[in-house]
Amino acid sequence: MTKKPLILVTNDDGINAPGIRTxxxxxxTIGDVVVVAPDSxxxxxxxxxxxDATLYVNKVTFDDGPQKEYSCxxxxxxxxxxxxxxxxxxxPDLCVSGINHGSNASINVIYSGTMSAAVEAGVEGxxxxxxxxxxxxxxxxxxxSKPFVKQIVLEVLxxxxxxxxxxxxxxPNLPKHKIxxxxxxxxxxxxxxxxxxxRQNPMGKDYYWLSGKFVNLDGGEDTDxxxxxxxxxxxxxxxxxxxxxxxxxxxxxxxxxxxx
Amino acid sequence: MTKKPLILVTNDDGINAPGIRTxxxxxxTIGDVVVVAPDSxxxxxxxxxxxDATLYVNKVTFDDGPQKEYSCxxxxxxxxxxxxxxxxxxxPDLCVSGINHGSNASINVIYSGTMSAAVEAGVEGxxxxxxxxxxxxxxxxxxxSKPFVKQIVLEVLxxxxxxxxxxxxxxPNLPKHKIxxxxxxxxxxxxxxxxxxxRQNPMGKDYYWLSGKFVNLDGGEDTDxxxxxxxxxxxxxxxxxxxxxxxxxxxxxxxxxxxx
Numbered sequence: 001m002t003k004k005p006l007i008l009v010t011n012d013d014g015i016n017a018p019g020i021r022t023x024x025x026x027x028x029t030i031g032d033v034v035v036v037a038p039d040s041x042x043x044x045x046x047x048x049x050x051x052d053a054t055l056y057v058n059k060v061t062f063d064d065g066p067q068k069e070y071s072c073x074x075x076x077x078x079x080x081x082x083x084x085x086x087x088x089x090x091x092p093d094l095c096v097s098g099i100n101h102g103s104n105a106s107i108n109v110i111y112s113g114t115m116s117a118a119v120e121a122g123v124e125g126x127x128x129x130x131x132x133x134x135x136x137x138x139x140x141x142x143x144x145s146k147p148f149v150k151q152i153v154l155e156v157l158x159x160x161x162x163x164x165x166x167x168x169x170x171x172p173n174l175p176k177h178k179i180x181x182x183x184x185x186x187x188x189x190x191x192x193x194x195x196x197x198x199r200q201n202p203m204g205k206d207y208y209w210l211s212g213k214f215v216n217l218d219g220g221e222d223t224d225x226x227x228x229x230x231x232x233x234x235x236x237x238x239x240x241x242x243x244x245x246x247x248x249x250x251x252x253x254x255x256x257x258x259x260x
Numbered sequence: 261m262t263k264k265p266l267i268l269v270t271n272d273d274g275i276n277a278p279g280i281r282t283x284x285x286x287x288x289t290i291g292d293v294v295v296v297a298p299d300s301x302x303x304x305x306x307x308x309x310x311x312d313a314t315l316y317v318n319k320v321t322f323d324d325g326p327q328k329e330y331s332c333x334x335x336x337x338x339x340x341x342x343x344x345x346x347x348x349x350x351x352p353d354l355c356v357s358g359i360n361h362g363s364n365a366s367i368n369v370i371y372s373g374t375m376s377a378a379v380e381a382g383v384e385g386x387x388x389x390x391x392x393x394x395x396x397x398x399x400x401x402x403x404x405s406k407p408f409v410k411q412i413v414l415e416v417l418x419x420x421x422x423x424x425x426x427x428x429x430x431x432p433n434l435p436k437h438k439i440x441x442x443x444x445x446x447x448x449x450x451x452x453x454x455x456x457x458x459r460q461n462p463m464g465k466d467y468y469w470l471s472g473k474f475v476n477l478d479g480g481e482d483t484d485x486x487x488x489x490x491x492x493x494x495x496x497x498x499x500x501x502x503x504x505x506x507x508x509x510x511x512x513x514x515x516x517x518x519x520x
Binding site for chain 2: 043047048049050051054055056057077078081082085086107109110111116119123124151152155159161162164165167168181182184186187189191194195196198201205206207208209210233235236237238239240241242243244245246247248250251252254255256257258
C-alpha cells in the first residue's frame with residue numbers, strides 16, 4: 001500500500017473510554033484515523049439504530065493526536081452509518097471497534113454494541129474488526145493488548161478479509177508475557193443465566209435489576225471461550241447471513257401450506 | 261399433546277400494537293397464553309438488553325381474552341428474560357414475537373427487536389418464531405396473516421424445531437386470496453442505503469434524521485426477498501452461532517502471531 005489506509009474507529013463504551021483511546025493510539029501508527037463514537041456508554045445496545053430520534057454530532061478533541069474525532073448521540077451502528085454517509089470523504093479501508101471493556105466472546109456477540117458496529121461496517125462492505133478485553137472495569141489495563149491489536153490489524157490490511165465476514169477479537173486480561181498467542185476459533189455455545197434483583201422504589205412500586213452469570217455450555221477445545229481460558233487471544237470470524245442452512249431441508253419437509 | 265402448550269407472546273412495537281393483539285388472538289386458539297411485551301415501541305433496538313437501568317413490570321388487561329398480560333419498561337430481549345426467570349411458572353413450549361409492523365426480511369433481521377426476542381428465547385432453549393407483516397403502518401391489516409400464523413405455529417409445535425434455530429417469518433402485505441403459500445428460504449443479501457436528513461434546531465445546532473432505502477443485492481430465487489416479491493410468505497431458519505465456518509481455514513493461514 002503506497003497510501004496510508006483510512007481507518008474508522010468506533011466503540012460502545014463512549015468516545016472518552018480508555019479502551020477506544022488505546023485503539024486510536026495504535027491505529028495512529030498504521031493509518032489516517034477518523035473517530036466517530038458515541039458520546040456516552042451504549043453497552044448492551046445490541047444492533048440498535050436510531051430510527052425515531054434525532055442524531056447530534058460534535059467535532060471534538062481529546063488529545064494532541066493526528067486523528068479527527070466526532071462524538072455522536074447515537075448507537076455504535078449509527079456512528080458507522082453516519083461516518084460513511086456524512087463524515088468521511090471516502091470509504092474507509094478498515095473499521096475497528098473497541099477496545100471494549102469486557103468480553104464479547106461466545107453468545108455475548110449478539111448483545112454487543114462493539115460488534116454491532118463491526119457488523120454494520122461489514123454489511124456496507126468495509127473490512128471490520130471488533131476488539132474486546134476481558135476486564136469490565138473502566139480502569140482496565142490495555143497495555144498488553146497493543147502489540148496484538150496492531151499485528152491483527154496489519155494482517156487484515158495485508159490479506160483482506162473474506163467477503164461478508166468480520167472479526168470478533170477477544171483478549172484475556174493478562175500481562176503480555178502471559179498471553180500465549182492468537183487462536184482462530186468458533187463461537188462457544190453458552191448463555192447467560194439471569195437473576196433479577198427485585199426491589200421496591202420509595203413509592204412502594206416493584207422494579208428489577210438485571211444481573212446474571214455467563215455459562216459456557218461448550219466442551220469443545222476449538223472455541224473462543226476455551227482459547228481465552230487457556231491464555232490465548234481468540235479470533236472468531238463472524239457472518240451476518242444468519243440463515244441456518246443445515247435446517248432448510250428439514251423445514252422443507254414440513255406442512256406449512258395446509259391452511260383452509 | 262394432551263396438555264395445552266404454554267405460549268409466551270412478545271413484540272417490539274409495544275403491547276397495545278394491533279400486530280401483537282392479532283398474534284394473541286390466534287395463540288389463544290392454540291394454547292395457554294402469557295404476554296410479556298414492551299410498554300412502548302422499541303423498533304430498531306436490535307438485540308439490546310437493559311444493563312444499567314431499572315425494569316418495571318405491570319400486570320395489565322387490554323381485552324377480555326383468557327391470556328395473562330404484563331407490560332415491561334424494557335426491550336424485547338428483556339421481556340423474554342424476565343418472563344422466563346420471574347413471571348412464568350414453567351418453561352414455555354413456544355415463544356412467538358410480533359406480528360411486527362414492517363419487514364424483517366433480509367438484513368433487517370440484525371436490526372430487529374422482534375427477532376431479538378425470538379433469538380433470546382432460542383438461546384434459552386425455547387422454540388421461537390418471529391412474525392412480521394410488510395406494512396409499517398400502525399393500522400396495518402393483519403386479517404390475511406391469521407390462518408398462516410396458526411398453521412406455522414401448529415407445525416412448529418408438532419415437528420419441533422432443530423436445536424439452536426428460530427424462525428423468521430415475513431408475510432407480504434396482500435389480501436388472503438393473493439398469498440400464494442409459504443416458502444422456506446435463505447436470507448437475501450441486501451443492505452440499507454441511508455440518507456441523513458441534516459437540519460438545524462431552533463438553537464442553530466445541526467442534527468440528523470436517519471432515513472434510507474433497502475437495496476436487495478441478491479439475484480437468487482431461493483431468498484426471502486424473492487419469495488415476498490412473488491406473493492409468498494417467507495420462512496428463514498435463523499441461527500445465533502455467528503461463526504463463519506467457511507472462513508476458519510483461510511484465517512488459520514494468516515500470521516497473527518508475529519508480535520515483537
